[in-house]
Amino acid sequence: MAERLNADARPEKRLFISLLTRDISLVAAFLDLVDNSVNAAVEPVSDRLKTANGYQQVFDDATVQPSVNVYLKLAEASVEVRDNAGGISAATAEQHVFKFGRSAEDADTRDRLSVYGIGLKRAIFKLGRQITIRSDHVEGGFDLKLNVDRWAADTTQPWTFPITRRDPVPPEKCGTTIIVSDLNEEVSRRICDGLFVGQLREAISRTYAFYIAKFVTIYLGDQPVEPMIVDIGANRTSETLEIDGVSCAIAAGIGDPQGGAFRDRSSGWFIFCNGRTVISADKSPLTGWANPGTGLPIFQPKHRPFVGHVFFVSDDPEKLPWTTTKAGINEDSAIWQEAKRHMVVVGRSVISFLDGRYTDEGTEIASADLRQVAQERISVLSSAVSARRSFTPPPVAQSETMRIQYDAKVSDIRKIAQYLRRPGMGGAEVGRHTFLYFLRNEVGEK
Ligand SMILES: Nc1ncnc2c1ncn2[C@@H]1O[C@H](COP(=O)(O)OP(=O)(O)OP(=O)(O)O)[C@@H](O)[C@H]1O
Numbered sequence: 001m002a003e004r005l006n007a008d009a010r011p012e013k014r015l016f017i018s019l020l021t022r023d024i025s026l027v028a029a030f031l032d033l034v035d036n037s038v039n040a041a042v043e044p045v046s047d048r049l050k051t052a053n054g055y056q057q058v059f060d061d062a063t064v065q066p067s068v069n070v071y072l073k074l075a076e077a078s079v080e081v082r083d084n085a086g087g088i089s090a091a092t093a094e095q096h097v098f099k100f101g102r103s104a105e106d107a108d109t110r111d112r113l114s115v116y117g118i119g120l121k122r123a124i125f126k127l128g129r130q131i132t133i134r135s136d137h138v139e140g141g142f143d144l145k146l147n148v149d150r151w152a153a154d155t156t157q158p159w160t161f162p163i164t165r166r167d168p169v170p171p172e173k174c175g176t177t178i179i180v181s182d183l184n185e186e187v188s189r190r191i192c193d194g195l196f197v198g199q200l201r202e203a204i205s206r207t208y209a210f211y212i213a214k215f216v217t218i219y220l221g222d223q224p225v226e227p228m229i230v231d232i233g234a235n236r237t238s239e240t241l242e243i244d245g246v247s248c249a250i251a252a253g254i255g256d257p258q259g260g261a262f263r264d265r266s267s268g269w270f271i272f273c274n275g276r277t278v279i280s281a282d283k284s285p286l287t288g289w290a291n292p293g294t295g296l297p298i299f300q301p302k303h304r305p306f307v308g309h310v311f312f313v314s315d316d317p318e319k320l321p322w323t324t325t326k327a328g329i330n331e332d333s334a335i336w337q338e339a340k341r342h343m344v345v346v347g348r349s350v351i352s353f354l355d356g357r358y359t360d361e362g363t364e365i366a367s368a369d370l371r372q373v374a375q376e377r378i379s380v381l382s383s384a385v386s387a388r389r390s391f392t393p394p395p396v397a398q399s400e401t402m403r404i405q406y407d408a409k410v411s412d413i414r415k416i417a418q419y420l421r422r423p424g425m426g427g428a429e430v431g432r433h434t435f436l437y438f439l440r441n442e443v444g445e446k
Pocket residue numbers: 032035036037040083085086087088096097098102113114115116117118119120121176
C-alpha cells in the first residue's frame with residue numbers, strides 16, 4: 001500500500017499581509033472599512049432588508065432616520081476611520097472579528113454588507129504597519145494595538161491579535177475607531193497625489209448612494225459626501241426574477257440629463273447588491289455590450305441616454321454575485337449568467353429605440369424631446385419593486401416633406417433653363433420648376 005503523507009498546507013501570514021492586499025485597490029480598501037460601518041448602521045433594521053420590497057418600505061419609512069456618522073481622515077502619516085454605530089463587543093472581537101475568513105458559526109443573519117470575513121484585515125494590512133482599533137460597546141468593547149511587522153515575525157500557532165477589554169458604555173457612546181499609521185509608502189504617496197481624495201469621494205458617493213441620507217452620513221475630511229443616484233425615466237422595461245434565494249430586479253430606460261446633456265458617467269448599466277453599488281455606468285462586455293450577436297451592440301455616443309439597473313437582494317449576502325472586494329462581479333456565478341440573459345432582452349428594447357433615432361456619429365443628443373419619452377424620474381428602488389412592464393417608444397412622427405434626388409444631364413438642364421429664358425437657373429431650381437409644372441398641369445393642383 002502506498003505510504004500516506006501529510007503535505008504542509010499551513011497558511012503564511014505573508015499571504016494576508018502583502019499578497020492578498022495586491023488584489024484590492026486603495027479605494028476599495030477604504031470602502032471595505034466604510035462597509036463595516038454601514039453594515040453596523042443598518043443592523044437595527046436589517047430584518048426588514050431582505051427583499052427589494054423591504055428596502056423600498058424602509059426607505060419610505062420616515063421614522064428611519066440617519067443615525068450613524070462615519071468620519072474618514074486621510075493624512076500623509078496616518079489614516080483614521082471612525083463611526084458611532086453599535087461598536088464591537090470584546091466577545092465578538094475575541095471570537096469572530098479577526099478571523100481570516102468566516103466560518104458557519106461566524107455568520108450573523110443581520111449582516112447585509114459583511115460577507116466573507118476578510119475586508120477589515122485586508123484593508124488595514126493594505127494601509128500600513130501600525131494599527132490601533134478602539135471599539136466601545138454596551139457590553140464592553142476592546143482595544144487593539146498591532147505592530148504588523150512584529151506580528152508577521154511571530155511564528156506562534158494559532159495566530160492571535162492582542163486585545164484588551166474596555167468598560168461597557170451607554171448606547172450613545174458606542175462606536176469604532178480604526179487608526180493606521182506608519183503607512184505603506186505607496187499609500188502615503190497616493191493619499192498626497194492630489195487626485196486620490198477626489199477619487200475616493202466619488203467612489204463613496206456612488207457606492208453608498210442608497211445608504212447616504214437614509215442611514216449614514218459619511219464625512220471625508222470635514223465635508224459630507226453627497227450621494228450620486230442615477231434615476232431612470234418611468235417609461236422603462238422591467239422584469240423581476242428569483243434565482244436561488246436571490247431576488248433580482250432589472251430595469252432599462254432613459255436616464256436623466258444633467259445640465260442639459262446625457263453624461264457618460266451616468267449611462268450604461270448599474271449593478272447593486274443589497275443596496276451597495278458594485279458596478280457603475282458599465283458599457284463593457286461584462287454587462288453584455290459589444291456582443292452584437294447574442295448581446296448588445298458596441299456602446300456608442302448615441303446610447304448615452306441609456307440607463308439600466310440591476311438590483312440584487314438576498315438575506316444571505318454570500319449568494320450575491322459580487323467578488324470579495326465588492327467592486328466587481330463574479331462573472332461565473334450562475335445567478336449573474338441568468339441575470340445577464342435577461343438584461344440583454346430588457347436593454348434591447350431601449351437600445352433599438354435609440355439606434356433608430358440617432359446616427360452613429362451623433363454625439364449631441366437633444367435632451368428635451370427625450371425627456372418626454374422618458375417620462376417622470378423614478379428611483380431605482382421604485383423601479384425594482386414595480387410590476388413587469390415595457391418601454392414604449394413614441395410613435396414615429398411622419399415627416400411632411402421628402403427629398404427627391406436624381407441625376408440629369410447638364411445639357412438637358414441647360415436646355416430647360418434656356419427654354420424658360422433664365423440661363424442662370426441651377427439644377428435644383430430646374431427640378432423644382434418641372435415638378436411644380438407637372439403637379440399643376442397634369443395633376444391639376446392649384
Ligand atoms: N465599524 C464596525 N462596527 C461594528 N462591527 C464591525 C465594524 N468593523 C468590523 N466589524 C465586525 O468585524 C467583522 C469582521 O469584519 P471584516 O470586514 O473583516 O469581515 P466581514 O465584514 O464580516 O466580511 P467582508 O470580507 O465581506 O468584509 C464584521 O463582520 C463585523 O462583525
